[in-house]
Amino acid sequence: MTVADIIKALPLTVIAAAGELSKPVEGGYVSDLLSNVMGFAKANSVWITMQGHQNVVAVASLANLSAVIIAGGASPEADAVKKAEAEGVVLLATDLPAFEVAGQLYGLGVRGL
C-alpha cells in the first residue's frame, strides 16, 4: 500500500509534498507526543496527530515516516507546510477525528503492530 492508496480511500487533503505519494505505508501510529512517536513508530508508518507545528515535520522526516495525517480539523502551521515541502514530508489533513482515521486505515489493512 502507498500513501496514494490511502488518499483514494479516505477524505484527506494533501497539504505538502504532493510529489511523494508513492511512499510505502507499512503501518500506522497515533500520538501527539513527539518522543513517543520517535521511540515507537516504525519506519514507513503513517502518523495520525492533532499537532500541526513544524516539529512534527522534523520528527516525521528523521523517523522515516511515510506521511503525517493531521486529524480532527486541526490546521498545520504555515512554517510546518513550508518545511514539509522542503523536506519531502507528506502532510495530509482531514476533518475526521483521529479515532475514525485510525479505524478506516485499519479497515484498509494498515496495522499498528
Added chain:
Amino acid sequence: MSEQGLVLEFPLQGANFESAGEASSKIKRVLQQIGVRADIIRRVAIGSYEAEMNVIIHAYRGVIKAAIYPDRTEIAVEDEGPGIADIQLAMREGYSTAPDYIREMGFGAGMGLPNMTRCSDEFDIQSTVGVGTNIRMIFQHS
C-alpha cells in the same frame, strides 16, 4: 595513529524551536551520502534529535558533534545549562520537567533519554548542576 573520521559540528541555541532538528537532519543527510545502512541512520537520527531537542528545551546553548568512522558514528552533545540533579530519575520513562508551553508542542513525554539509550549501542551521560550536561552515543554501522 589517529582514525580516519569525518567530523560535523553544529551550534545549538536554547529555546530556538524554528531550527530545531536541523543539526540532526544534516547529520542524517551526510550519513545517507556515505551510504550507511538506512535502519542505522534512522537510529542515529532519533538519538541525535532527542539530544538536540533536550538542549533546545532544557539548556541555554550547546554544540552537537558527529564523528563518522567507517564502522561507527559517535554523537556528542555538550551544553551549558542547569544540569540534571538526579540522572537516574531523569532517565525514567515519563519523567519530565518540561513546562506547559513546551508540552503543548508535543514535547515532555519524558521519553527522550530512554529513546537515546534504546537506539544507541553505547550511551553515556555526565551532568553538573549549574554547569551543563554532556551526552555521548555510539552507533555501530553493522
